[in-house]
Amino acid sequence: MKKADIDKILKKYDYKKSSLISILQDLQVINRWLPQETLKYVSEKMDISLMDVYSLVTFYKSFSLKPRGKHIITACSGTACHVRGGPKVLSELENQLGITVGETTPDKNFTLETVRCLGACALGPLVVVDGKYYGQMNPKKVASTLKKYSKKK
């Protein structure tokens, strides 16, 4: 992350220690994840120990210390989706993307995640891409769904 971008956000919050969560949230919006160098820079500039910054980042599940892709694919692994074929959909996603759950494709276009239940069990097996729901998924639909989010050549 560019230091100038980080400085801009720090300035926006006037370097206030009480705004650390908001600062980190803003940084993650820009970069999609929080690299170690970024956290180190924030800790130095705000005069907060790196350990304190890390304990906050690891406490909140919404922060990511690993690279995240441009598109977030969330496959439901809840019971209702599972019995309707969720695992087959997930393994097809892993095959086509060439990654496993929790990973990001080398071109940083996709991150694959799972969730216990998305609260729309009747639509299962369910896959969500960037907040858009794709219900009644099956392995055959995976390729066409991914294609909508693939980088244009």
Ligand code: FES
């Ligand atoms: S189990 Fe998948 S949405 Fe509830």
